[in-house]
């Protein structure tokens with residue numbers, strides 16, 4: 001059995017998913033993460049059906065995620081009237097899995113356990129599985145060498161790997177080292193206020209019934225000029241995740257994720273019905289996130305180095321597909337570096353990875369951008385069952401396996 005020594009840079013949800021997929025295929029993984037996870041902020045995250053499918057392939061225990069199912073969305077106009085339905089019918093039947101809503105901290109913990117936990121899930125082939133991945137916190141990677149298959153840590157040490165996965169997020173330093181890639185991530189001029197609020201607090205205010213009534217899932221308030229307030233439950237319904245999306249010009253130079261005040265948010269939605277203002281008045285610990293998407297890249301791979309997750313394809317959250325794409329990347333690596341193959345030519349396999357993933361991610365990321373930026377394209381996803389099938393009905397493992405079986409090993 002070919003056991004590779006894999007280096008993963010970044011222990012975000014993308015890096016941990018990659019570590020889990022590679023570990024489960026027999027490889028020995030080391031993860032270098034610059035932070036100490038002291039700043040982990042709470043936020044909800046949607047898991048569309050194509051993501052849930054892969055979490056199951058990774059034997060993730062979904063119970064641990066305390067998910068809430070997305071059963072329907074209720075929309076409102078700024079004046080408080082209910083708006084046009086924007087509903088995805090029969091999600092599980094059409095796409096094979098449900099759409100689930102969870103908390104990032106729970107997701108991070110579950111993935112970390114799959115990658116680094118002492119035991120492997122019963123459902124995975126324990127014989128095939130590699131040792132627990134080793135997570136090094138507070139270890140920043142400052143340089144890469146694709147020829148040597150090496151990364152340099154901030155403390156000066158050089159670490160060698162047969163395969164190096166750079167999952168270092170939207171501000172990836174690795175991305176611009178790969179040949180022909182642009183240096184900069186342009187502003188999208190769109191930003192989101194984000195915060196969380198306890199459902200129990202909302203329940204004490206009768207005028208906030210609109211938040212908790214109706215089917216389990218998002219409530220979306222849209223103004224005539226496309227400011228959007230999105231509220232959805234997570235963590236067994238006990239917490240509500242809120243996004244206040246709006247245009248934000250002059251983004252360069254500012255902190256990409258800065259603390260914000262309640263007054264700012266109130267001001268932003270001041271023309272909305274009092275029931276929405278009341279809801280905003282419960283907000284605490286608000287942050288303003290600049291939403292950015294990576295430009296189309298020239299290369300995702302070079303020698304034994306590959307980009308994964310937001311480093312390769314940071315995506316606007318239009319369809320909640322950012323993390324789903326990272327999971328697709330991860331399971332694709334798992335298949336391409338399957339432990340059943342005798343000898344592995346890493347650069348060749350990574351060329352296949354780029355072939356399988358780049359176009360797909362560019363399509364989803366491109367649509368996520370265009371359907372926010374161009375007014376005529378807004379809501380196209382909800383009107384197009386074909387596009388929904390393309391995006392949410394995708395089975396990245398199946399695609400990779402079909403491809404893999406077709407090449408001589």
Ligand SMILES: Cc1cc2nc3c(=O)[nH]c(=O)nc-3n(C[C@H](O)[C@H](O)[C@H](O)COP(=O)(O)OP(=O)(O)OC[C@H]3O[C@@H](n4cnc5c(N)ncnc54)[C@H](O)[C@@H]3O)c2cc1C
Pocket residue numbers: 009010011012013014015016032033034035044045046047139140141142167168169170172173192194289291308309310311314315317320321322323324325326
């Ligand atoms: C407002 C907003 C809402 C979103 N909502 C959704 C949603 O509902 N559904 C969805 O699927 N996606 C959503 N996303 C996208 C999703 O959050 C990202 O796609 C996902 O977090 C990317 O994970 P990642 O591991 O690639 O990157 P990150 O989570 O950014 O992780 C990168 C990690 O690398 C570390 N790192 C960076 N540089 C170095 C270095 N040099 N050395 C060592 N470590 C380093 C960082 O500390 C970090 O831990 C949303 C994003 C935003 C901004």
Ligand SMILES: *[C@@H]1O[C@H](CO)[C@@H](O)[C@H](O)[C@H]1NC(C)=O
Pocket residue numbers: 077078079080081
């Ligand atoms: C609220 O606004 C919508 C969209 O502008 C409009 O169609 C609707 O009639 C308004 N409702 C009330 C009660 O004014």
Ligand SMILES: *[C@@H]1O[C@H](CO)[C@@H](O)[C@H](O)[C@H]1NC(C)=O
Pocket residue numbers: 144145146147148
């Ligand atoms: C990688 O290492 C090789 C061998 O030491 C060296 O020749 C090359 O310049 C290095 N590449 C980079 C980009 O540093």
Ligand SMILES: *[C@@H]1O[C@H](CO)[C@@H](O)[C@H](O)[C@H]1NC(C)=O
Pocket residue numbers: 136139153155156157
């Ligand atoms: C640098 O960090 C690595 C990884 O944790 C460690 O093995 C090494 O001993 C450190 N080197 C120095 C000089 O501190």
